[in-house]
Amino acid sequence: MGNKFMYERRSIKKNADPLDFHTMISSSLSSSDRVFIKEVPMERPTPYARPKRVRKPKYDSSEWELSSPSLFTCRQSRRIPNATSALRGRLHDTLFDHCFRNIWRESSEEKKNPCTYLSCYWFYMYTNDSNREKVLGWIKKRGIFSKRYVFVPIVLWSHWSLLIFCNFGGSSPCMLLLDSLHTLGPLRLETLIRRLVLDIYETEDRPEDRNFVEKIPLLVPKVPQQRNGNECGVFVLYYINLFLESAPQSFSISSGYPYFMKEDWFTEEELERFYDRLEFLGIESSDSE
Numbered sequence: 001m002g003n004k005f006m007y008e009r010r011s012i013k014k015n016a017d018p019l020d021f022h023t024m025i026s027s028s029l030s031s032s033d034r035v036f037i038k039e040v041p042m043e044r045p046t047p048y049a050r051p052k053r054v055r056k057p058k059y060d061s062s063e064w065e066l067s068s069p070s071l072f073t074c075r076q077s078r079r080i081p082n083a084t085s086a087l088r089g090r091l092h093d094t095l096f097d098h099c100f101r102n103i104w105r106e107s108s109e110e111k112k113n114p115c116t117y118l119s120c121y122w123f124y125m126y127t128n129d130s131n132r133e134k135v136l137g138w139i140k141k142r143g144i145f146s147k148r149y150v151f152v153p154i155v156l157w158s159h160w161s162l163l164i165f166c167n168f169g170g171s172s173p174c175m176l177l178l179d180s181l182h183t184l185g186p187l188r189l190e191t192l193i194r195r196l197v198l199d200i201y202e203t204e205d206r207p208e209d210r211n212f213v214e215k216i217p218l219l220v221p222k223v224p225q226q227r228n229g230n231e232c233g234v235f236v237l238y239y240i241n242l243f244l245e246s247a248p249q250s251f252s253i254s255s256g257y258p259y260f261m262k263e264d265w266f267t268e269e270e271l272e273r274f275y276d277r278l279e280f281l282g283i284e285s286s287d288s289e
Helices: 018-027 093-106 122-126 129-140 186-203 210-214 232-246 268-280
Strands: 064-068 071-074 115-117 149-156 159-166 174-178
Touching (some): 093 149, 093 232, 122 129, 122 149, 149 186, 159 232, 174 186, 186 210, 232 268
Parallel strands (some): 115 149
16 A cells, blocks of 8 residues: 555644544545555444443341351252262251251141241351351240150251250250260260250250259250261251150159150161152152241
8 A cells, every 4th residue: 555644643632522523533644545444433432331230139037048158158049969879978058957847848747736846057156156146036936845756956066966955844854865976975074064055045045044954954865876977967957756646744753754765766677768769759858847
């Protein structure tokens, strides 16, 4: 191309319109040079727009799930992936909660009426001082002093056990601690359990004094023991299931209670049928109680 692109130097005002600058350049070129320039429509720049902030939905903290010791995630998904195969391994907290809700839903209203339960995440959360007041507030809403039995699943140190508050609103309360691995020493939890119970009584302004609460019996029945290192979660679920079916309407330690919780409470064949039942209930979870 013989002609050089030459254009007259002109002063450009500060903040000049880009369209004016484009016109200035185009007018300085000869007609033979302009044919090589593709006309591109110019758009005036739009003012900077800050992106809209998307507000996250608010969830009830009492429905949060503990997915690891330091991470809480709200229950949103209604499906538990690979639940059937996971039942034969170490039961994580989300799958335990799912199975428990299925058991509770399938139980009759007659069996459930005298009972209630605490979320399987709350005891672990209670051991963290920053969560203690919050957990005690959730427990207060469960109305445990109006129920004959309260199930408290516990998962600590990678092991599941079951605490049952019995007759807390009556004159002879007691606690049952069901553990499928007695070699670990179930009473290692006693200090934490008694601190929780005392806090519950004080939070609800009960008339019983500290001395009364500290003397509530904590019994450790000799229940069937797990066969390997992964079954503690399923054993706790089965303890709950059988207790719902067999718990007496009247409660008394003096009458030999808990008379039905023994080492031969159930057989291996009955446990296998319980595994089958959990699998039959499927992997669709339900929030109904």
